[in-house]
Amino acid sequence: MQKSLRAVHYLIIGVNVAAVIVKSDMAGTVSKIVVQVGSTVAEDDALLIMESMKMEIPVAAPRAGRITAIHTAEGEVVGEGDVLISLDA
Numbered sequence: 001m002q003k004s005l006r007a008v009h010y011l012i013i014g015v016n017v018a019a020v021i022v023k024s025d026m027a028g029t030v031s032k033i034v035v036q037v038g039s040t041v042a043e044d045d046a047l048l049i050m051e052s053m054k055m056e057i058p059v060a061a062p063r064a065g066r067i068t069a070i071h072t073a074e075g076e077v078v079g080e081g082d083v084l085i086s087l088d089a
Helices: none
Strands: 008-014 017-023 028-033 046-052 055-060 065-070 083-088
Antiparallel strands (some): 017 083, 046 055
């Protein structure tokens, strides 16, 4: 059974707003984006699927929230630390 990859995330705290930026923790290709801007996700829901070394690895939501931005596209090659998705509470 393949385990979901929990991406590195950072909290940005504002007035009544807490946003999470999901970053890639490995280099690879974005093979499928599962969510859309405005989608509501639960903690550990798959956000996108990365392909690296011929393996498909889901990137999971670090917490529940709403997708506010998608910073990548299907087929795009991303590096370690690249911002993939933003979500808020």
